[in-house]
Amino acid sequence: MPERVADERAVIGELVGSRAAAWDVAGELPLDVLRKLGSQGLLCAQVPTTYGGPGLSSRDNGELTAHAGSLCSSLRSVMTSQGIVAWTIQRFGDRSQRRTFLAELTSGKLTAVGFSEPGAGSDLAAMQTRIRPDGDGFVVDGEKKWVTGTRYADFVLIVGRHGDGEGAAAAIVPVDTPGVHIELLPHPMGCRAAGHANIRLDNVRLPASHVLGGGGQPLSMLFTTALSYGRMSIAWGCVGILRACLDAASTHVRHRRQGDVALADHQFVRGHLAEMFIAEQVSLRACEHASRCWDSASPDMGVMAVLAKHVSAGHAARGAATAVQLLGSAGAEDGHVVARAFRDAKLMELIEGSNEICRLILADHALSTSGRHTTPDESEAGGRTRG
Template identity: 60%
Template sequence: LTDLVRFAGDLVGGRAGDWDAAGEIPRESITAAAAAGVLCAQVPTEYGGLGLTSTGNGRLTAHVGSLCSSLRSLMTSQGMAAWSIQRLGSRGQRRAYLPRLTGGELAAVAFSEASAGSDLSLIDTEIVADGDSVVLSGRKVWTTGAWYADLLVVFGQYAGGAAAVVVPTATPGVTVDRVPDPLGCRAAGHATVTFDSVRLPAGAVLGGAGQSVELLVTTALTYGRLSVAWGCVGILRGCLHVVTAHAKVREQFGKPLARHQLVARHIAGLAVDEHTAAAAAEHASRCWDERSPDMVVAAVRAKYLASTQAARGAGTAVQVLASAGARDGDFAARAYRDAKLMEIIEGSTEICQLILAEHALTTSA
């Protein structure tokens, strides 16, 4: 893990602000990360992956998240695509697709549509069987990483239920349009993807026919939620770092900011948020590694806690740095924009609250 952390550090190398400003990570940097297996580090070694545990991958994700949330978002998408293939695909499909993802190709996952945001039962992208092919039609919105992707895992209606299908972006009928000017994670390659009667081999459909959309989506999102939780731990660590460094040296009213009690309270809050978010993510990853049935709810809890605390913590960072953190190129400003989006994706704060409340209602006496 130390080598991977060093690799990621060297790869980003203080360029995250430039990538954010340009709205793009250089293709060679993303390909290098993908080819090193860093973007989906939990893929088992038999498929060319690094075979990290969820805990190991989580710690790596937090490190990348502390440097660059755009690159971390690509880790979340690639890892979620790989996990969907691993979990929903046959052995043959795992063998066909996973080595491509660990070997340098990039993947993204597309659920959301203009009318199907929080309520994914409204997905109306269609996968229709036609002989030994399937034909895919529909439009997906806000697909993170789709701008860079070679493959997309697309969720749609299929055979009276739902299915996920693996779609090479180079297939005729696939159009990828960049989302202009996103609030944050500006270099994460969000895109709208249109599928105009895209013909694919029937073997591109993962798993059997007519599965429940909720089950399929929960499978993919559990990985995504945990990855986002760890990424938010990284944002909190980055914020704590810039805040403590600044508050020790910046003096006002004859002493360092850190010695003013109201500023010290901000620092304490940030430190506690980082600690509790990390504990929740560690717990969820332990559940994952132990294949505990609590894994799904633990991932929701970690994502909810870490994303709300990262949004608050990034706000605190801007507050303490004040004018020193108030420009687009400043870490705190970037964290502020990036963290807010983490409260929206992979199940918004409100959707997580509904799941957590339902869990409490069904498990408490």
Template identity: 40%
Template sequence: MSAPATTPVALPARATALVDALRADAATWESTGVPDGVIADLAAAGLLGADIPTAHGGSGADPAGFGEVCARVGRVCGSLRALLTVQGMVAAAVLRWGDADQRARWLPALAAGDAVAGFAATEAGAGTDLSAVATRVGAVSGDVAVSGHKRWITFGERADVFLVLGTGTGGHTAVLVEADRAGVSRTPVSGQLGLRGARLADVRFDAVRVPAANVLAAPGFGLSHVAAVALDHGRHSVAWGCAGLAEACVDEAAAHAATRVQGDTALAEHQLVRAALGRMAVDAAAARGLCERAARLRACGDPGSVVAAIAAKHGASRAAATVAREAVRLLGAAGCAPGSAVGRHARDAAVFEIIEGSAHVAELHVGDDLLARHGFRAGRRP
């Protein structure tokens, strides 16, 4: 089964229509997780394979179209947007580094929602530095055996297939591991600060055997090529989702200030409130601008698109965290109440500053790129 063909222009409107219908339920997902039925709804709307090419069953959205989908879903639920992110990360890796058989097997299934993906990279000793992964991938009688313990895997509780990053005699290796294979076990994670609806899990691979045909690219290219493509796609998606989250918080805070009366005075009459709203609006607009620039560079294949995505993810996640916190302050008790959208956004935004590259690491990448363009190389005297 393939996802219905849609045009990139129609996708953002489809995303808006879907999340508007689901908006009232989003708060409940913090305790239940995003339901399987909602995942199916995303697939049926052509959103789960939004930027998978139409030739492979997807909707074929360009970077800006896909980004706008993430922004509109991110306005309502960060966990739901995280599903688009991880699905897209694995699909991007398969599209770029998979062979014809791997693309034919996995891309239509990912687009149709017949397979939900998990990106199994992080470990207890390998978060920011994925080169330190301890998971072992080795050849066994014509197959590949995978052994390791992955942590904090988004939709790991639900995933049908994992893109696993490990290491072996040939170096870092990326391999697709079906969740129903013997030796795969998962432990749901709950109670975390944010992304409470994203069905996180710790996943163990105990000498799991898969066909050698499940390996993406050659051993030694798992981190530098396969995971790098996935992470680049993830930053693009997270950045746009954060821009949408910031815009949603601005709208909710402004609506509250315009209608809330304390004593005989409307909240919006206070200069400090209006100034805060102005700062929030500027931060949200700046986040969107960074995302749009990254999408333009990505669309034309500009080599600078990778650093642009890092900058967009860093700037947008920082804006989302700042704007969401300010929105909670302006809403007061309403912003802290159970089920509050801005309260949920504030918790999620704190996580978004960490995933797919922490703020400090992002700043180093952007700074190093800037210096390189001015001729500086570390360890070399000017």
């Protein structure tokens, strides 16, 4: 079988090469690399061909995202944000907005997405940002935190409350609009080159054509839709982190000798490697299943995205820590692939639903489907087996 998305992976591989460590240390991605990937639609590769995108399935975009994640989590983070914005436009934009903005996102324009606020992290329902109709346009006021990719963005998708009501709205805000104030976050713990920033919006005036579908969507529908894409993207990115760690650790323990034998000949070391391989495979299977649900528009798509993200982020955080352990001091250099993975992977347990929030969602799902996990026939068969 031909390797999935081989051409697209090759483009990313060529542009990143072995430069990710230097980007991590410098805390910045080269804009020309982002523009080149963007202009080929590879930062939001599920955008349909009718809108100028590559039109990849979730499964194929997943492999592409894992590849980016194996090379550079900062780049993968920018891909995640671009993909979330494209998906939100696809779902909530009117025909003209889809045509205009998706064409921009697949031809080199860069974007970012702002949900989180000083008082609204895990609890996005506490959002205070307002997107108010005013004359023939809209006015945006509010504050957004930790917005990935802002450093490179031409426009930011800002999610807030619609007017004075309880509904929500998503507004496309060009970063050079008067009233937009950007403060870059200089030294994040991980994904250091992903261009995070805090954004303040003071009386930012926008034309009506910049508010998706005119606004008024239910808040939970807007952010669940957007976050589902983000969760899929992060989950696949974590598969990439695990692959990079597994490669680095296996190569190291095969060549490094201590106690007159290769590290790989110590049983404890082999045990660690086995755990990392299990982690990569389990995460991959969870992602593949979630992508199958996405591609078939299954009603389970949202919950399977949460499951895949939770499983993969946890495995990536633990797997990266194990990889550092196996490399010892060799993996402790700034910018080393496992050192980066260790810092980057930990953050994946915090975002797009922290571990705790994912578990709450999964528990709600378990409760709402209780009684549906065993059919009468299966219960009987189970009883017979045990008997």
